Amino acid sequence: MLLESVLHQLVNENLRSIILVIVQQSNLLLCLVNDMLDLEMIEQDCFAMRSSPFTPAETFNFVASLFEY
Numbered sequence: 165m166l167l168e169s170v171l172h173q174l175v176n177e178n179l180r181s182i183i184l185v186i187v188q189q190s191n192l193l194l195c196l197v198n199d200m201l202d203l204e205m206i207e208q209d210c211f212a213m214r215s216s217p218f219t220p221a222e223t224f225n226f227v228a229s230l231f232e233y
Contacts, residue, residue, distance in 0.1 A: 188226065 167187050174180045205211040 185230075188230065192230075 167183055167190075171180060171183045171187065174183065202211060
């Protein structure tokens with residue numbers, strides 16, 4: 165993603181934190197859209213479950229970071 169590559173090049177911590185929030189919010193929005201699509205597939209009885217690794221501490225830290233600003 166473009167913002168993630170810009171994030172690695174920035175030295176200013178204020179700009180880095182702002183771009184990090186933007187990246188996190190865009191990822192959150194993407195997850196919401198994917199969940200809505202999954203719900204539609206469940207309603208149509210064509211949903212295929214998949215497993216993926218899940219780290220509760222990482223998720224909690226992500227949610228907590230959304231309320232820092």
